[in-house]
Amino acid sequence: MEKVSFVIDDALAFIVRAPLVTPFRISTGQHDELENVFIRLHASDGACGFGEAAVATHITGETVAETLENLQSAASALRGRRITDPAAVCREFAPAFADNHAALAALEMALLDLSSRVQGIPLYRLFTPIAGQPRLTFKTDITVVIGSVEEARATARRFAQRGFDSFKIKIGKDEEQDLQRVLAVREMAPGCTLILDANMGFSAQRMLAFLDRLDAGGARPLLLEQPVPKQDWEGLAAITAALEGSGTLVCADESVGSLASARRAVETNAVSAINIKFMKSGILEGVEIARLAAANGKRLMLGAMMESALAITASAHFAAGLGCFDFIDLDTTFFLKGDLSRSPYLDDSGRFDLTGAGSGIGVVPELP
Known part of the structure; x- marks a missing residue:
């Protein structure tokens, strides 16, 4: 991944809910609605990056509450920070999400989304x-x-x-x-x-x-x-x-x-x-x-x-x-x-x- 530079002037973690067409049933449980945690990173130049943590308690044991708390903590730590190597920042935060990989995925997603938007290229x-x-x-x-x-x-x-x-x-x-x-x-x-x-x-x-x-x-x-x-x-x-x-x-x-x-x-x-x-x-x-x-x-x-x-x-x-x-x-x-x-x-x-x-x-x- 190429180096890029931007400053995160605001970060916000929040819960998003959406109804399902039909319950999503598997052998170990089911989803009756989408209830995930999103994070938005706003750069000083106006660009935004978004990430999503999909919480499947019946599969991973993670909860929406802990995921929201962890992403709020990460958001607080990122406010005002200049990012020059998004991948390095992702690796820096990874230990804090050792038991909450959905939150890690959301943070990585938001940083990579923002990085690619700043560079004007598709994420892929x-x-x-x-x-x-x-x-x-x-x-x-x-x-x-x-x-x-x-x-x-x-x-x-x-x-x-x-x-x-x-x-x-x-x-x-x-x-x-x-x-x-x-x-x-x-x-x-x-x-x-x-x-x-x-x-x-x-x-x-x-x-x-x-x-x-x-x-x-x-x-x-x-x-x-x-x-x-x-x-x-x-x-x-x-x-x-x-x-x-x-x-x-x-x-x-x-x-x-x-x-x-x-x-x-x-x-x-x-x-x-x-x-x-x-x-x-x-x-x-x-x-x-x-x-x-x-x-x-x-x-x-x-x-x-x-x-x-x-x-x-x-x-x-x-x-x-x-x-x-x-x-x-x-x-x-x-x-x-x-x-x-x-x-x-x-x-x-x-x-x-x-x-x-x-x-x-x-x-x-x-x-x-």
Whole structure:
């Protein structure tokens, strides 16, 4: 990242809420609304940078209250400060957010947004490509949340008609119903890519048996995400070994939230893919995880928590700049109502196009 100089004359952290179209249900809990913490950094030349912390207490244990407090403290420390190396400032603050990575992601996002706005360049240009060059167009999958078979069928039908061709199905609450839900999605979108996300809801043995039943129904998934509890490295490795050569990749999500855990996944060959999320690792550490995975032949997914258009668009810049992601799971704006559901570079079919991106992230949320 190039050096840049600006002075932060004001900083503000605040809570943002937005209604959902439908509850976002997974095996470990659900979101009934978006309640995230935003931070705005205002430079003396008038430019602003924004960041978002998506708090998923049922997944990470973080809370909105602690995230707001931590970002308010960071905002106070940044007021009046001249920034010449945004990445160095991000690293400086990282230890204070050791147990609150969503807040770290928000701070990094705001600093990088402001830096790229001051330079007059799109955010993606701050990231050095891993795969040779930026990749400015790509499509996201769409998530089929935990629910009834009819809900799964209706979701698949609706989004297939809009042009989606990759469906990520949440499983792990009721195996019999899960089986029928996956088969219903396959029926409604027969040519689609299937991704299953168990959110830690299975044991290794039960997961492999479940996949055998899907095989019998002609619904083999391309990717299986976090089938077992996050500390069950032996279970992950057993599933990965059993599925070698089958055409199904095993992806770590909850198990890999840091560079250290990514190293463990790589060194033990526990998985064949890794899901990077800003809210798990922060942004700069996410870059390091991506580089490590790519260097060791692991496939990469880019995901999100329940994030608004601000963080989702920032993640799209990240994917574009690094150019190395095989799977894009940046669909949470389709579950939101209102202005925060609108990314300027995402269309109704799930296609991101950053070829004409302006400076910064490109999303300016309203202050409360």
